[in-house]
Amino acid sequence: MALNSYLADRRQHPANQSRNAMIMTHVVCGYPSFEANWQALEVMQEFNVDLVELQFPFSEPSADGPLFVKANQQAIENGVHVQDCFDFMRKVTEHFDFKVVMMGYYNTVFKTGHRAFLEQLKDAGAHGFILPDLPVDEAQELHSIASELELSPIVLMTPTNSDERLAQLANAADGFIYAVARKGVTGSETQMNQEVAEFIQRCRHLTDLPLAIGFGVSSANDIDFIGQHADIAVIGTAALKAWEEQGAQGLRLFFTQLLDQIDQK
């Protein structure tokens, strides 16, 4: 689908000549504000990120770590509604080069209605969606509407899964696979080590889709490690932390430290 071919093409993008991994970043809609989101996205664009997850805030973000929990909560308190997120997403997808996937919790989708939600998502220009609390076993109907609408349901693979389960997940997946490098929630650091490499290897055997490696990416070394074993590095908490500390300037500094060394290779 659209996302698959974008990613295939994007690998050839000039920015990715020296980078061995593509980059996906993360923004929580409406936190601290939509204006701030826009500025952050502009910085990300400067650094040629390839994909952005726009998280729709949910009151029970049980798979998120403390920083994102706070962001979700604050966004809701700011009065951010689902409709606002779609509106914002449309503006983003119309303006920026990177592609956008929706990230959030299943209840947001369920409450809006499967088809209604996905149609609005499509309409807003997204290419896929990540719902970490929706197991594939519960996702048949949603995925089939997605397929109809050419939206990629991004599936998570985790180190606790058996090969049998990984195969089942691969079957349901499209666009790319989000391989969770370790147990735990977002935002804690992961040791990019042999164990992670072996896990990626297990995933690799079972799917041809690009593999995005998430949870805890925060240094050039991490990206280098991911590049060696997989396709996409997911940068979430570390970027938000940088923003929290010094706003757009902090974020720019963060990406510089993270990527310049690689880009100048």
Next chain:
Amino acid sequence: MALNSYLADRRQHPANQSRNAMIMTHVVCGYPSFEANWQALEVMQEFNVDLVELQFPFSEPSADGPLFVKANQQAIENGVHVQDCFDFMRKVTEHFDFKVVMMGYYNTVFKTGHRAFLEQLKDAGAHGFILPDLPVDEAQELHSIASELELSPIVLMTPTNSDERLAQLANAADGFIYAVARKGVTGSETQMNQEVAEFIQRCRHLTDLPLAIGFGVSSANDIDFIGQHADIAVIGTAALKAWEEQGAQGLRLFFTQLLDQIDQK
């Protein structure tokens, strides 16, 4: 014994020509002080009381009402010991005309030892003792020593007793009978009415000993009523209350109101 003949004689005392009841008053040893006790006794002597109960303070005065409870407690806090009470009693019996009986709780006697206690009591010049928490059923040994020492064990009769029990009490009694005019503890007022008269009548039938009527005597009318049916009016709480309010002067006033009218008849 000594007390019996004293009471028989005392009835003929000039002070008792116009009074139809003899008078027994009450002092708690060492409350508020032995000096105050002495002054109170002087007032009582002025008014020709016939008998005085000297109460030995006890920490658990369960048959006493609030005013005497406080007096017992305060006396103990003042450091009054059993020996002090005996010493005081000796001074009192040597100095005053009225006769003295010890009033207190059985543990004071028990702890000193039956014989030791009664010998000291005798030595201090008392004529008897009132122990409201010692039932006659438990008193055989003590009473037989008392009899040996010519001390009168004053027994209580109460309106709740059956005639059979009253007879048993009469059997154990000596000196006089303390007839409790009503249920309850010391210090609450009693209606001197037909019911009380009937109760006294019941006692009268069963003993030839003088009958002292206690609990709540506070007016000339009460004394008149007691005089009509019995022999001795016991004045306890009302007198202490008068003392508490205005000391010796208050006590004098109280006795004046109580007795002058009668004495002037």
Next chain:
Amino acid sequence: MDLFDFADGREGYYGDYGGTFLPEILHSTIEALKAEFRAAKEDPSFWQDFVELMQSYSGRPTPVTHLSNLSQILGGAQIYIKREDLNHTGSHKINNVMGQGLLVKRMGKDRVIAETGAGQHGYATATMAARFGFHSKIYMGALDVARQRPNVFWMENMGSEVIAVTDGQQTLKDAINECLRDWVTNMDTTHYVLGTACGPHPFPEMVSWFQSIIGKEARAQMIETAGGLPDRIFACVGGGSNAIGLFQGFMDDSEVQLVGCEAGGFGPGKGNHAARLAYKDASVGVAQGMKTYFLQNDDGNMLETHSVAAGLDYIGVNPILVHLWEQDRVRFEAVTDQEVTEALKISMRTEGVIPALESAHGFAQAIKEAEKMRPDERILINMSGRGDKDIFTIADALDDSHWKQFIQTKAEQYGAE
């Protein structure tokens, strides 16, 4: 009727409700739990061990008590109560927790985590962990920690670490989220002891199974001591574990009315209460691992809830009960804080029993209905817990000035130290 015969439907679903909505990382953990639970459920010696443990440690069977005074005053049905308050730790929560403890031992894990709202489940879990020798961590909304300090005190003294959760509304649902976060990190060593018949499959089934001991006992006791089945049964519904526990005993007795009593708080209106089914303010959603009715807004974000009873103050509800409600097998009613206080007062004065504020919801609804019933009819209320634990809340509700004075004196004493 076997609620847990999934042969005709999807495993873990009760009608449209239930399911397992969890991050993929817990998939194998949940599968292992399901397998272990299934094995335990099929092993008669497991249930026997459970019953023996509950007898020797928690004093089961708990009796059924006839409230003859209250029945007479109301002039209607004969009221009986099932005395879960007499359990060790003071509520039915211990049934579930000891059962899960046995399961944890079977699984060879050595650490448990639990969420708690009122603190009763945390208290029970801390107790179980002490008894089984497990490490334990209890997550509790920071607001609840502040409100329910006595329970926190006991948990800590039994060796549990109590974590005050400062996210979200800082109450039960946030503690559940935090438990899930711990679990996705430590699933190898750790079992999540869910406290009510909610959450992802197999929890609703598992908790219901352990709590079914209530209904099993109660049915036999009613026949023996009251001379027959109750006409109506009342149980408060927070997550829905004590209710389903009792109801299961009477599921096949179609003449027995089952009544779930929810927290009506200040009355109808979003944010005023925690009634998911009795009022019309909730709708179907998916959160905290399950599909069921939630008090949520149009975006699917959860609403604030309110109840005088912390243990009923929850956004979601047992999916099995929702199914039974849709099938008209269980009736749902809501009871306001005000009605609860009145029910509590009359129970204390006429019978010398102090229901927990949660349980008092069942009492309040039963009292309303008993008056209109005949004296030869029978009512059974689940007294899910005792009210001692609620002294701070009840004293506030009754506005007891002596109590306040006492607390102020105590505070001065501490201040002077």
Next chain:
Amino acid sequence: MDLFDFADGREGYYGDYGGTFLPEILHSTIEALKAEFRAAKEDPSFWQDFVELMQSYSGRPTPVTHLSNLSQILGGAQIYIKREDLNHTGSHKINNVMGQGLLVKRMGKDRVIAETGAGQHGYATATMAARFGFHSKIYMGALDVARQRPNVFWMENMGSEVIAVTDGQQTLKDAINECLRDWVTNMDTTHYVLGTACGPHPFPEMVSWFQSIIGKEARAQMIETAGGLPDRIFACVGGGSNAIGLFQGFMDDSEVQLVGCEAGGFGPGKGNHAARLAYKDASVGVAQGMKTYFLQNDDGNMLETHSVAAGLDYIGVNPILVHLWEQDRVRFEAVTDQEVTEALKISMRTEGVIPALESAHGFAQAIKEAEKMRPDERILINMSGRGDKDIFTIADALDDSHWKQFIQTKAEQYGAE
């Protein structure tokens, strides 16, 4: 051995101890009570009614629980506890109180009075009065009212009037005096529900009889669940009702050692403790209706006493136990506040049980001795009550800063109202 066969001695005497030392005005009341009690004791249906009431209302029989963890840690005898804490209202006091309630009904009276120290007996009496529909007044030392406000709160809410006694030391003994004063005024309508196996005959016998339900159950349970009689039995001794209640079950088992555990407070020395027999600071006296050992001075005036456990903080002791002590049938030991706190901590952490501070005295002594016994020996401790009620005292004893903070916050909140 029938302790209550007075054929060879004086009725109401146990060796030299006991008797009926009351104002004459109560003579007929006590005689009537003796007669009624005697009739009830000889009427098998009375005991049966009592047992049934305790089953349906209070959850009896209470279980015996094996403390396997604690036994293993100590490496000595196997420790079992009799779970009186699981009774309704949380202690063994309810046994006595419900029994006396039945007797009051038999006597046709409609008002009860009771003294209370820790508040457990008052709480139980208020409960009984509510259940039986009696008027009730509870006398409690003003100091205890201040210390034990939670119990006062419940008593009042169950409809009892609680009177703070400001005489004397303002503690238990003064409350007893005040009860006697009420009783000498209102004996026609009123029964005095004495809370422990003390006071004038027939109270020691009567309270012992109702409490013997503990020992009856426990003996059978030990044989059934522990495989044999205990080698030693431990019970705390305040007035001495839970101890005599348990001991009676094993009176004829001469190989079973019976150990009474008194309040050692700060240790030996007059005024430092409430140990009448284990230390040498008490002597025989007559007060509060009976002849027994009292903590008194040479004048026969009572000493101040001290214990961390309000329910043990009493000047006198059960005359039956004194007799059994003189006959070497019961051994007496004292346990200090400090040892009690330690016993409480280890019980909570290793077994998930919270003994009342009173009961923890039995635990502490048992722990001391268990270590030196063989693993095939058995110990039985009477867990006479639960420690929830002691939260203020225990928090103070453990110097819990969170608790203090909580109380201060609560106080500020009340102050702001």
